Amino acid sequence: MKNGRAWALLLMVGLGIAAAALIASPAGAWLLHPATPVAREVRTLFYKAVAVTAFFFILAEGLLLIAVLRFRAKPGVPAATWHENFKLEIVWTAIPAIAMVILSGPAFTTMKYMETTPKSELQIEVVGHQWFWEYRYPKYGVIFANEALVVPFGKIISANVTSIDVVHSWFVPDFGIKMDANPGRINHVWFQVDHPGTYKGQCAELCGVLHGQMFITVNVVTPEEFERWIEQKKKGA
Amino acid sequence: MEAGTVVARPGPYAEAVHPGTTPRTGILKWLLTSDHKLIGTMYIWLAFFFFAIAGAFAMVMRTQLAAPGLHVLRPEVYNQIMSLHGTFMVFFFTIPIMAGIANYVVPIQIGARDMAFPRLNAVSFWLLVPAGSLMLASLFLQGGAAAAGWTSYPPLTNRQYSPGPGVDLWILGLHLAGASSILGGINFVVTILNLRAPGMKMFKMPMFCWTVLVTQTIILIATPILAGALTMALTDRMFGTGFFQAVAGGDPVLWQHLFWFYSHPAVYIMVLPGMGMISQILPAFSGKHLFGYKGMVLATAGIGFIGFLVWGHHMFATGIDYRLRQFFSFASMVIAVPTGIKIWSWLATIWGGSLRFRTPMLFALGFIALFIIGGITGIWLALVPFDVQVHDTYFVVAHLHYVLFGGSLMAIMAGIYYWLPKISGKLYNEFWGKVHFWLTFIGMNLTFMPMHMMGMLGMPRRIYTYRPEFAIWNHIASAGAAVLGVGMTIFALNMLLSLWRGRRAPADPWNHSDETRTLEWTVSSPPPAENFHTIPVIR
Numbered sequence: 001m002k003n004g005r006a007w008a009l010l011l012m013v014g015l016g017i018a019a020a021a022l023i024a025s026p027a028g029a030w031l032l033h034p035a036t037p038v039a040r041e042v043r044t045l046f047y048k049a050v051a052v053t054a055f056f057f058i059l060a061e062g063l064l065l066i067a068v069l070r071f072r073a074k075p076g077v078p079a080a081t082w083h084e085n086f087k088l089e090i091v092w093t094a095i096p097a098i099a100m101v102i103l104s105g106p107a108f109t110t111m112k113y114m115e116t117t118p119k120s121e122l123q124i125e126v127v128g129h130q131w132f133w134e135y136r137y138p139k140y141g142v143i144f145a146n147e148a149l150v151v152p153f154g155k156i157i158s159a160n161v162t163s164i165d166v167v168h169s170w171f172v173p174d175f176g177i178k179m180d181a182n183p184g185r186i187n188h189v190w191f192q193v194d195h196p197g198t199y200k201g202q203c204a205e206l207c208g209v210l211h212g213q214m215f216i217t218v219n220v221v222t223p224e225e226f227e228r229w230i231e232q233k234k235k236g237a
Numbered sequence: 238m239e240a241g242t243v244v245a246r247p248g249p250y251a252e253a254v255h256p257g258t259t260p261r262t263g264i265l266k267w268l269l270t271s272d273h274k275l276i277g278t279m280y281i282w283l284a285f286f287f288f289a290i291a292g293a294f295a296m297v298m299r300t301q302l303a304a305p306g307l308h309v310l311r312p313e314v315y316n317q318i319m320s321l322h323g324t325f326m327v328f329f330f331t332i333p334i335m336a337g338i339a340n341y342v343v344p345i346q347i348g349a350r351d352m353a354f355p356r357l358n359a360v361s362f363w364l365l366v367p368a369g370s371l372m373l374a375s376l377f378l379q380g381g382a383a384a385a386g387w388t389s390y391p392p393l394t395n396r397q398y399s400p401g402p403g404v405d406l407w408i409l410g411l412h413l414a415g416a417s418s419i420l421g422g423i424n425f426v427v428t429i430l431n432l433r434a435p436g437m438k439m440f441k442m443p444m445f446c447w448t449v450l451v452t453q454t455i456i457l458i459a460t461p462i463l464a465g466a467l468t469m470a471l472t473d474r475m476f477g478t479g480f481f482q483a484v485a486g487g488d489p490v491l492w493q494h495l496f497w498f499y500s501h502p503a504v505y506i507m508v509l510p511g512m513g514m515i516s517q518i519l520p521a522f523s524g525k526h527l528f529g530y531k532g533m534v535l536a537t538a539g540i541g542f543i544g545f546l547v548w549g550h551h552m553f554a555t556g557i558d559y560r561l562r563q564f565f566s567f568a569s570m571v572i573a574v575p576t577g578i579k580i581w582s583w584l585a586t587i588w589g590g591s592l593r594f595r596t597p598m599l600f601a602l603g604f605i606a607l608f609i610i611g612g613i614t615g616i617w618l619a620l621v622p623f624d625v626q627v628h629d630t631y632f633v634v635a636h637l638h639y640v641l642f643g644g645s646l647m648a649i650m651a652g653i654y655y656w657l658p659k660i661s662g663k664l665y666n667e668f669w670g671k672v673h674f675w676l677t678f679i680g681m682n683l684t685f686m687p688m689h690m691m692g693m694l695g696m697p698r699r700i701y702t703y704r705p706e707f708a709i710w711n712h713i714a715s716a717g718a719a720v721l722g723v724g725m726t727i728f729a730l731n732m733l734l735s736l737w738r739g740r741r742a743p744a745d746p747w748n749h750s751d752e753t754r755t756l757e758w759t760v761s762s763p764p765p766a767e768n769f770h771t772i773p774v775i776r
Contacts, residue, residue, distance in 0.1 A: 031693065039626075041622065042622045042625075042626050045620060045622050045623055046617070049623065050617075053616055053617070056577070057609060057613050060581075060605075060609045061606060061609055064587075064602065064605055067588050067590075067592075068592065071523070071588065071589060071590050072592050072594070073524070077591060078524075079523060079524035079525045079589065080588075081525070083525060083526035083527065083528050083529070083530070083585075083586070084528070084529060085528075085529075085585070088581075088585070089529050089578070089581075089582075092577060092578065092581040093532075093577075093578055096573055096574050096577040097574045100567075100570040100571065100574065100616070103570065104566070104567055107566060107620040107621060107622065107623075108563060108566075110620075110621075110622040111559070111562065111563070111566075111622055112559075114622055114625070130398075165392065166390075166391075166392045166393040166398055167392070167393065167489055169554060169629060171629070171695070171697065173626070173694070173695030174695075176622070176626055177625075178554045178626065178628055179554060180554050180556055182483075182489055182556065183392060183484075184483020184484070185490065185556060187556035200695075200704070201695065202700075202704075203697065204554075204628070204629040204630065204697040205629055206316070206385060206386050206390070206393065206699040207393060208316075208384075208393060208398060209313045209316065209384075210312060211312075211316075211697075211699060211701075212697075212699075212700030212702050212703070213312075
């Protein structure tokens with residue numbers, strides 16, 4: 001590897017792969033198809049974060065690449081001797097600091113939005129077990145485990161999340177929801193699914209041997225279908 | 238940093254090596270030594286031994302995950318291997334090897350004959366041997382090793398859910414490693430504050446010494462908290478105290494606070510000394526002073542300080558208070574500022590330099606390229622809503638490997654390639670060093686870049702198999718891991734071959750310019766006993 005250019009090219013390819021991968025990452029399902037208002041807000045925030053940080057990413061990697069290409073040791077060309085520039089240091093301290101303050105604005109707004117449950121139209125309880133999920137509908141007296149959660153679309157659903165044994169985490173990527181299920185504590189989340197459909201997720205906190213098999217399925221149906229389903233469940237079907 | 242006029246001053250341990258006493262030889266030389274150079278060397282060997290094991294664990298995991306539904310490992314074994322991979326890489330590779338390199342280099346760089354407390358130094362090292370061995374041995378006991386991740390969240394680690402001795406040995410191992418860290422911390426801080434050669438003012442110290450000083454201070458503050466938490470976990474298991482058990486009036490979330498109060502600063506324990514190495518290697522191979530030395534010192538101290546205020550960003554999905562999350566979120570974003578100062582200063586250091594692309598320099602430049610990526614995803618993860626989306630998914634695995642592999646490990650490799658001729662007195666094969674670099678750089682991106690996508694798609698971490706929709710990214714990651722495995726094998730062979738029949742290294746194999754030559758390059762390779770015949774005076 002005698003030539004700096006060849007390896008700088010390789011570096012460029014490596015960084016190119018990195019950048020392409022970062023750009024391609026919105027292939028993530030929740031980014032393409034956020035199913036709830038919260039997930040859409042998270043996506044918007046993500047894009048804002050990418051926009052703010054892309055500038056610094058490109059600047060830093062770009063300068064690195066240029067330096068590597070330009071400043072290879074050559075006979076008769078001595079290294080520069082400067083090693084201080086107070087103004088420059090102030091600039092590169094202040095600008096990222098300002099960028100972070102700017103970015104914290106939408107982050108906190110989105111956080112507040114996730115945090116504040118609107119008036120709930122259906123309350124459910126989610127209980128983690130090793131290694132399955134139990135769902136309860138207190139208003140209907142319905143309790144079941146190890147099968148799909150069923151909720152109506154368009155309704156605001158609030159969930160109390162807890163665990164009976166170890167820490168689990170209820171995670172449905174398309175909903176923008178992840179909430180730890182802690183024994184002895186009750187956490188709250190809410191969601192409002194835009195469209196009927198089947199949504200997949202799985203436990204996100206290591207909970208023992210079969211952590212990898214602790215799946216979540218949420219069937220989102222029309223309110224009418226939901227009423228029919230819950231009536232059947234009440235009858236013990 | 239040239240040595241000026243020298244003053245004669247007998248070393249405090251002079252009698253051990255001076256006429257009248259016989260230096261020990263053979264195995265006893267190593268077993269009974271209190272010489273910082275021998276202890277540092279043993280640290281490095283031991284850390285690489287554990288690195289090989291933890292790396293092999295990673296290879297087995299990537300084999301299991303190469304395609305969905307494989308049965309290379311049973312789920313319970315996967316969890317043990319995964320837990321030990323994390324634990325060993327953190328506690329028995331990265332932290333000890335940083336301590337090892339610092340042990341070797343810092344006393345020479347500040348112009349001292351040894352560490353302040355040589356025997357304590359030996360204790361620090363030897364504690365690590367039973368610590369790692371016990372934990373490793375637990376794999377073969379009934380019930381196997383601890384299987385709750387390197388974070389070991391209770392109640393999963395309570396006796397009810399982890400009945401075997403694995404977790405007990407995990408706790409014991411970490412206790413010993415923690416004690417080793419604390420003793421080492423005292424030693425480093427005292428050494429750096431008190432044993433500097435005449436004229437070696439604090440702000441004349443090489444950057445590596447500064448980062449070690451800050452790191453060891455972090456260790457002194459943070460590690461006792463971990464020790465306390467471990468003791469609580471142990472009494473929960475042994476005597477049913479219930480600190481972390483909701484049914485007994487305790488709270489599992491308390492462990493998470495205590496654990497991360499140590500383990501977030503531990504990230505800086507693992508990366509700051511690496512940054513110090515980079516801050517020396519870049520100038521050495523650019524022929525230029527480090528840019529903005531004082532700014533770098535302040536940034537190091539700033540990262541160390543703010544590092545104590547961000548532990549809650551590991552707990553955004555735990556259900557902690559809204560205001561706490563807001564605070565931790567902002568504090569985490571603030572870390573980007575001093576980290577940025579470092580990145581910009583490194584870029585300014587090489588800018589206009591006369592760059593020589595030797596192996597240490599390649600790893601140092603690779604460090605910058607990769608650390609930027611880890612830093613950017615770190616900013617994203619500081620944003621609570623985005624963090625909640627990808628927390629406990631492979632996105633976090635990708636991020637932490639860009640910081641700890643792209644950061645710490647690349648720096649360690651840079652440091653090993655840089656100082657190995659000094660330590661062993663032998664040169665290594667430059668060509669194979671460069672091959673190692675490229676395989677590492679490419680393999681690293683192949684392995685960990687796809688993990689961002691897995692996380693974005695919703696693949697949780699720490700699962701022994703996965704749904705078919707994540708398959709393509711896992712294929713790529715496993716292929717990348719194979720490339721890394723080949724690279725690391727080449728590294729091991731190259732290093733061993735250099736020890737066996739490498740050419741003799743001169744005092745300064747890198748031909749430092751006068752501005753960048755630190756004291757270790759003014760003495761022979763390896764340095765003489767007690768480092769200096771006469772203590773140098775720094776002008």
